[in-house]
Amino acid sequence: MKWxxxxxxxxxxxxxxxVIGDRWTLMILRDCFLGVRRFEDFERRLGISRSIVADRLKRLVDEGVLQREPYQQRPVRHEYRLTDKGLALHPVVLAIVHWGDSYYAGPEGPPLIHRHKACGCDFAPVTTCSECHAPLGARDVEFRPNPAAGDLRPILS
Structure with a gap:
């Protein structure tokens, strides 16, 4: 399979x-969830070339993950904000962060601690069943083909 x-x-x-499988794209998404919105801030924080930042931001805008909004008129300058589609990636980013915190944090622990605004408690993200709310691990899930999806042999074989 080719890229x-x-x-x-x-x-x-x-x-x-x-859409999001590139390392710089994931780092841009991380920064978006940390409140970064401006091109120069992405460039400075990531320490990568302008062309890479521009390419990844354009891709995320084209895919509807981010939207450009003007914040200055003369000259026109834009900031990048997560759309609903982008916000829906939050559990994905949290899962990646949690995995990194579990396996790569130093002895002092993870660099950032997540706190639930509503209850004020620190938390670790968990995946639960949308129906019974039980925690889900890899061994708790099975897959079945969706008859409407067509030929799934490339995935299932």
Whole structure:
């Protein structure tokens, strides 16, 4: 499977990786969830070239994950804000952060602690069943083909 073929694969992981699977894209998304909005701030925080920042931001805007909004008129300058589609990536980013905190944090612990605004408690993200609310791990899930999805042999074989 080639990188440019991922968007056409009959697999949700492949289609998602085609949008957010690049390391700089994930770092930009991390920064978005930390409140970064301006091009220069992404460039400064990540320490990468303007062309990489511009390319990744354009891709996220084209995919509807971010939207550009003007914050200055002369000259016109834009900031990048998460759309509903972008905000829906929050559990994905939290899962990546939690995995990194679990396996790569130093002896002092994770660099950031997540606090639930409503109850004021620090938390670790967990995946739960939308129906019974029980915690879900990899061994608790099974898959079945969606009859409406067509031929899934490339995924299931």
């Amino acid at each position: 440019n073929e991922l968007p056409n694969e009959p697999c949700s992981v492949a289609r998602t990786v085609a």
